[in-house]
Amino acid sequence: MDAPRPGVYRHFKGNLYRLITVATHTETLEPMAVYQALYGERGYWVRPLAIWTETVERGGLTLQRFAYVGEDEPSCGEAPPPDRTDEPRR
Template identity: 55%
Template sequence: MSDANLPPLITTPPGRYRHYKGMLYDVVGTVRHSETLEPMTLYRALYGEHGLWVRPAAMFLEEVVIDGLRQPRFRRVADEPADGQAG
């Protein structure tokens, strides 16, 4: 399949994000699953081994309900220190 025939990507803007559980991540960009062509967000943990992770873009950008409060799963943040801990 040529790039012209690919479905549009749900893009996640690169930058620093905080997961609702408190840890920091840097989004590298948006990629496609090789078999399903599903848009995936590629991101790096800013703690521990600084591992790379991939999650469906729609899931990365969705809201979750925690203790009755609706909030983003990942919230874009200003350039916080990269110790990965909640501030």
């Protein structure tokens, strides 16, 4: 699997995240997406790359879980309203 490029991605539920890098899990050697929420407390998260790049079904449509937006964070006028439903649990 080719690693996605760093940059800003939109989660299928609407929130924006910055993919920082792809790291390797120390025990399993599984590739992991390292990313930051671009809303709220702007927390940092790690998720298996296979999940980052998968597709999801929503409203009868097949969507990318995270869709590439660009290299830079959009201005506040371009960002969607906050939707905390997709924020990972702590």
